Amino acid sequence: MSETRKLRAGVIGVGWAGEQHLIGYDAADGVEIVALAGMEADRLQQLGDAYGADLRYADWKQMLAEADLDVVSIATPTSLHAPMAIAALNAGIHVLSEKPMAENGAMAQQMVDAAVANDKVLDVLFNHRRGGQVKALKQIVDSGLLGRIYYAKAGWLRRAGIPGLGSWFTKMKTAGGGPMMDIGVHMLDMAMHLLDEPTVSTVSATTYAEFGPRGIGGATGAGSNKSGAGDTTEFEVEDLSTAFMRLGNGGTLLLETSWASWIPHDLIYVNLYGSDGGATLELGGSPATYTKLEVWTEINGFPAEIQPDIPASGGHTEAVLDFLAKVRADNHDAHRGQEGLARSIVVDACYASASQHREVTV
Ligand SMILES: NC(=O)c1ccc[n+]([C@@H]2O[C@H](COP(=O)([O-])OP(=O)(O)OC[C@H]3O[C@@H](n4cnc5c(N)ncnc54)[C@H](O)[C@@H]3O)[C@@H](O)[C@H]2O)c1
Incomplete structure (x- = not known):
């Protein structure tokens, strides 16, 4: 990746969380917000205008195919994180996903696998x-x-x-x-x-x-x-x-x-x-x-x-800036979503324990 080329950023999701990612990219040097996807047309237009995302999509797959993105944030309902992240990683795009990483550890593991297979960064945003x-x-x-x-x-x-x-x-x-x-x-x-x-x-x-x-x-x-x-x-x-x-x-x-x-x-x-x-x-x-x-x-x-x-x-903006630093680093091996996966596995164990009425081994 050329040092001078600005990273082309897209965001999927135009709720509260999606806007926090836009604010983060807006504060970053060397990044251009180019595309936005979401299902509320008025909000898509409002946020697109506010943050200069000229390409706007109701269909996130079309955005991944057309917008020539380097990085994408995923701020959609939780069960969409994995399919969206995996599609983006397979398209060669670095991914910043909102928490929780996925609806369960198995889907989170698939996200990590896709990041490894494509040598891309996968980061999960924990702002607190x-x-x-x-x-x-x-x-x-x-x-x-x-x-x-x-x-x-x-x-x-x-x-x-x-x-x-x-x-x-x-x-x-x-x-x-x-x-x-x-x-x-x-x-x-x-x-x-x-x-x-x-x-x-x-x-x-x-x-x-x-x-x-x-x-x-x-x-x-x-x-x-x-x-x-x-x-x-x-x-x-x-x-x-x-x-x-x-x-x-x-x-x-x-x-x-x-x-x-x-x-x-x-x-x-x-x-x-x-x-x-x-x-x-x-x-x-x-x-x-x-x-x-x-x-x-x-x-x-x-x-x-x-x-x-x-x-x-630091909040969302600091997390977005950290993600961009990981993208720009030479080696991405430590940035494949491992911590997010570890959290998902523990949350899975909590639900398993609750439903089985007993202590479970993680
Ligand atoms: N880190 C935080 O502090 C924080 C706070 C709130 C939410 N979140 C997380 O962010 C994610 C989104 O939460 P939210 O509160 O913004 O939810 P929300 O319901 O307000 O917004 C969800 C957005 O996803 C979009 N969406 C849904 N299906 C889509 C599709 N098929 N294609 C394109 N866009 C689609 C909707 O159009 C909407 O804009 C969740 O994973 C949530 O856990 C994180």
Whole structure:
């Protein structure tokens, strides 16, 4: 690839997530947004105009065939990630897929195989690990201040945040699962990232559907405006899941997630329990936002609380820029979607454990 040629970028999906990818490409040097695909004609036109994507398609296959893309982002319902990514990789296009990577580990594995076979980058976008507090906590963990972390708890609990009751999000075929698949995977990713990628040996999980089947617990406002929103009785996934994971390094991770639950406010959290220190990260949501990062240890026998500087949050844009750096790197072997696949395999194990009512080996 010539150093001077701008990378030609396309995005499939014109919902909230698709626009975040457009913002990311728009912020990048050496990239030209050339094409956009999506099924809502008005939104396709609006985003196409806003981000200068002159080629617009209702049919994503036509976009891959005609737009001469170098890179493509996939921000569509989850069950479309694999077919779209595999087609793009087979057409010689590097792929950045939204999370979750696919509706199950088998489809995620097919995506990895296609990236390897075509020597292309496959990246899965986990933006929440790029939050400022998470970055600060990661620096603290990596410094060794907390010692050996043997226990971690992570969760994303929503009070009323089912994303589009009756949309593709709440149907098993298109989403592959409920909050464990949708937002639990962000917290699994965040925890694994903070813990330096331990393997997961076993999982014992449960799932519940207490709100969705009654047509309550739906998100209001912009977040509820999902494509395909329809019959509220079509709630086929869980709305709360919890999992106990034994890690390969002897540690334990407890993960809980809900789209709807009777709690005072939304809560995203990670608690780390180390041999030499501990940390609590909390990001609160509706009805009031707040953030908390507490790190405590002992210095020369004195209890000590650390107040780290918080770097800027990177979000989608930072993830898009990282993806482009991987594309431009000489060797793509470390960038075939391996981490996304690992997350999918653990999420599969959670659902298997829940349905079989027992602990399963990963
Ligand atoms: N990382 C994050 O923070 C984050 C946040 C929200 C959503 N997501 C992920 O992004 C993806 C999309 O979520 P969303 O909230 O934007 O959903 P959405 O329903 O708002 O948008 C989905 C888009 O996919 C398009 N689409 C569906 N079928 C298509 C087809 N056959 N051809 C072309 N386009 C098609 C629709 O036209 C729509 O524009 C999901 O995988 C979701 O998990 C990630």
